[in-house]
Amino acid sequence: xxxxxxxxxxxxxxxxxxxxxxxxxxxxxxxxxxxxxxxxxxxxxxxxxxxxxxxxxxxxxxxxxxxxxxxxxxxxxxxxxxxxxxxxxxxxxxxxxxxxxxxxxxxxxxxxxxxxxxxxxxxxxxxxxxxxxxxxxxxxxxxxxxxxxxxxxxxxxxxxxxxxxxxxxxxxxxxxxxxxxxxxxxxxxxxxxxxxxxxxxxxxxxxxxxxxxxxxxxxxxxxxxxxxxxxxxxxxxxxxxxxxxxxxxxxxxxxxxxxxxxxxxxxxxxxxxxxxxxxxxxxxxxxxxxxxxxxxxxxxxxxxxxxxxxxxxxxxxxxxxxxxxxxxxxxxxxxxxxxxxxxxxxxxxxxxxxxxxxxxxxxxxxxxxxxxxxxxxxxxxxxxxxxxxxxxxxxxxxxxxxxxxxxxxxxxxxxxxxxxxxxxxxxxxxxxxxxxxxxxxxxxxxxxxxxxxxxxxxxxxxxxxxxxxxxxxxxxxxxxxxxxxx
Numbered sequence: 041x042x043x044x045x046x047x048x049x050x051x052x053x054x055x056x057x058x059x060x061x062x063x064x065x066x067x068x069x070x071x072x073x074x075x076x077x078x079x080x081x082x083x084x085x086x087x088x089x090x091x092x093x094x095x096x097x098x099x100x101x102x103x104x105x106x107x108x109x110x111x112x113x114x115x116x117x118x119x120x121x122x123x124x125x126x127x128x129x130x131x132x133x134x135x136x137x138x139x140x141x142x143x144x145x146x147x148x149x150x151x152x153x154x155x156x157x158x159x160x161x162x163x164x165x166x167x168x169x170x171x172x173x174x175x176x177x178x179x180x181x182x183x184x185x186x187x188x189x190x191x192x193x194x195x196x197x198x199x200x201x202x203x204x205x206x207x208x209x210x211x212x213x214x215x216x217x218x219x220x221x222x223x224x225x226x227x228x229x230x231x232x233x234x235x236x237x238x239x240x241x242x243x244x245x246x247x248x249x250x251x252x253x254x255x256x257x258x259x260x261x262x263x264x265x266x267x268x269x270x271x272x273x274x275x276x277x278x279x280x281x282x283x284x285x286x287x288x289x290x291x292x293x294x295x296x297x298x299x300x301x302x303x304x305x306x307x308x309x310x311x312x313x314x315x316x317x318x319x320x321x322x323x324x325x326x327x328x329x330x331x332x333x334x335x336x337x338x339x340x341x342x343x344x345x346x347x348x349x350x351x352x353x354x355x356x357x358x359x360x361x362x363x364x365x366x367x368x369x370x371x372x373x374x375x376x377x378x379x380x381x382x383x384x385x386x387x388x389x390x391x392x393x394x395x396x397x398x399x400x401x402x403x404x405x406x407x408x409x410x411x412x413x414x415x416x417x418x419x420x421x422x423x424x425x426x427x428x429x430x431x432x433x434x435x436x437x438x439x440x441x442x443x444x445x446x447x448x449x450x451x452x453x454x455x456x457x458x459x460x461x462x463x464x465x466x467x468x469x470x471x472x473x474x475x476x477x478x479x480x481x482x483x484x485x486x487x488x489x490x491x492x493x494x495x496x497x498x499x500x501x502x503x504x505x506x507x508x509x510x511x512x513x514x515x516x517x518x519x520x521x522x523x524x525x526x
Contacts, residue, residue, distance in 0.1 A: 048158040055157045056185050059148035070107035074490050075497045077206075079221055084206055085111050087486060088222035090199075091458070092190045093122030094179055096228035098142035098475050099457055101186050102483035105144075108490065112228075113194040113211060113220075121190075122230065124176035127255050129279040132169035134342050135472040142182065144476045149185075151178045169344070196402050199225060201450030205493070224486055226438075226455045231470060233458025234432070236399035238392045240271075242366055246387070250373060254280045254390040263386055264288035269375055271295050271363065272390030274338070278345035280388045281355060291354040293382055295361040295375065302340040307467070310334065316474045319466030320436065320481075324417045331463050332425045358382075395430040395460055409448035411441040413463055432456050434464040437485025457482050 046054075063069075077084040087103055089096045092114030100110040114121045135141075143149040155178070156164045183190060197217070198210040209220040227233060237253040252258045254276040260283045268289045270281045273296040281292045310330065319327065349355045361377040366387075375382045397407035414429040433441055438455040442448055457478065461469040468478025491498060 051157040052154070055148055055153055059146065059185060062146055062148055069104040072109060073107045074109070074223070075494050077223070079204065079206060082219070082221055085109060085220065085222040086490070087111075087224045087226060088113060088207070088209055088220060089226045089228055090114075090196050090209075091121070091228035091230060091233075092116070092183075092188075092192070093228065093230060094142045094182075094472070095230070095457055095470055095475060095479070096121070096226070097179070097183055097186070097188055097190075098144060098479035099226055099228055099482055100188050101142075101144060102479040103486065104186075106483050106487045108483065108487060110189070110226075111220075111222075112188060112190040113196060113209070114190060114192055115195040116192060118190070118192040119176075119180050121192075122176075122179070123255075124172055124179070127257055128172055129254075129260075129283045130172055130275065130342075130345060131348065132171050132344065133175055133472070134169070134275060134345075137164075137167055137170050139472050140476065141472045142475050142479065144479065149182065151175070154178050154181055169342075198402055198405065199454060200405055201448055201453055203449040205450070205453075207450060207453050223490060224453050224455060226457050226482065226486075228469075229458045231459045232393040232399075233470075234400065234403070234456070234460045235394050235396035237389070238394040239389055240363065240391065242363065243387075243389055246366060246373070247368060250368065250385075251387040251389060254388055255393070258388075260284055260287040265290050266385040267372065267383065268292045268386050268388065269295055269382060269384040270388045270390055272392075273298060273301055273341065274390060274392070275341040275345055276392075277388075277390030278341045278349050280390055282345070282348040282352075284388070285349065285352040285355055289354075291356070292349070292352070293356045293358055293384065294349070295363065295377055295382070296357060296359050297362045298338075299360050301346070302338045304337070305339050306334050306337045307339055310467075311473055315466055316468065316477050320464070325419075327463055328413075328417060328419050328423065328425075328428060331428055332419070332423050335425055335427060393459075394427065406440065406448065406451055406454060409442050409444070409451055411443045415443055428463050431460050431463040434461055435485075437489060438465065438469065438482050439485075439489075455482060455486070 074086045086109040089100055089110055089112045092112045096112050096114070100112055103110040120126055140150045147153060151170060152164060193214050195212045196209055197212055200208040200210070202208055206221045206223060207225045209222065209225065211218050211220055232255065237255055239253065243251060263284045264287055266289055268284045268291070270277050270292060273294065277294060281294055284292050358379055361379040363375060363377055365376040367374045372383055372385045373387065375384055397403050411433045412429065413431045413433050416433045419425065434456055435441055435452065438457050438461055439452045440454050440456060442451050457469045459470045465478065468474045468481065
């Protein structure tokens with residue numbers, strides 16, 4: 041049977057064989073070289089990765105390719121890592137389809153390859169943006185073909201750096217609580233990786249059954265027939281509003297503080313190999329200046345997401361509607377804004393995320409000791425930025441640094457490979473465009489650190505190495521002639 045007439049399953053199997061051949065030709069993954077270690081009879085992992093989404097998987101593959109073992113621990117059921125099949129509600133990804141994401145330079149590992157062999161070139165050419173759930177299917181395939189060691193339904197309850205060269209993890213598993221030791225720990229915990237939802241203070245005074253954050257696992261069918269308000273104007277606000285409308289909400293009012301939607305995504309203007317590779321080495325003032333500018337300009341929602349809302353006649357975009365007060369009654373809420381008062385039954389806060397260590401009890405030991413950018417840099421008046429000030433000040437391998445050196449030995453063994461790394465490293469640690477670059481930088485950095493801390497062992501291995509290149513019978517010794525000796 042020709043390739044053109046073969047089944048999608050057969051073509052996918054051929055792609056997988058090609059990928060394995062590519063890896064074999066490049067002699068990947070590399071042979072393990074990190075000295076094995078046990079403490080108290082317990083084996084020590086090379087690297088433990090917390091989070092099995094695209095960032096965690098790209099990090100694991102990059103580490104494996106450098107001969108470093110990596111085990112992923114994720115609290116979700118298998119196949120539901122990350123937000124794509126749970127709390128994300130966009131119809132398609134916001135990134136252009138041509139971006140190669142976590143493929144790490146392997147053409148056969150790209151979404152395009154996976155998609156094209158199953159659906160054909162014409163379907164690829166006709167595709168505008170990648171459907172969200174299809175991206176999740178691709179990531180499931182990625183996990184399988186790269187044979188990653190992922191431990192699902194494992195919730196990390198404590199991260200405990202120790203002075204003896206390891207980090208202790210206490211993990212709640214389906215079988216109970218266990219302890220895992222690792223030389224290095226990578227936090228690949230996503231957009232809210234070091235905190236949780238950003239909420240205005242007035243939200244905390246509302247009955248919990250009357251509101252949700254856009255990242256909550258909300259059953260939107262419960263909004264059928266209700267008057268819904270969405271606070272915000274970003275992509276998640278549009279996705280939440282559209283999902284509520286599609287679920288049968290009586291009406292949806294988007295209450296938008298700004299006078300108009302931003303039109304230009306300045307983050308796209310920052311995307312080039314120079315920034316990807318050079319942001320880490322910029323002076324502090326330039327790092328702050330670039331990230332602060334992108335923050336204050338804000339990212340516009342994708343046009344398709346806005347149109348998805350606009351299709352409904354019972355949707356309204358109310359601009360200049362900063363929230364002043366919310367009064368709760370027996371049958372609903374009165375939301376007072378700068379543009380008027382709105383009677384609503386349910387509110388969705390699409391107000392983003394923030395770094396908030398109190399939201400993540402597993403970080404309680406390390407949080408007080410982490411050096412943040414507020415400890416490092418004071419911006420010019422007018423350029424203050426809470427998100428940037430709270431961002432961790434990371435080393436070259438995404439490692440945390442101690443606020444007061446010596447207060448928590450081993451903290452530097454924990455690496456922050458999630459969104460809050462953006463100020464230190466640029467957008468390399470979560471978003472699709474540069475996730476491969478970030479994963480490779482992380483893996484190379486960890487490899488260097490592991491080599492340095494075991495240099496005595498590696499030197500002994502060099503001294504003990506005795507595989508001969510020559511056996512001694514490859515030549516015949518000759519004597520100089522008498523004339524030559526004179």
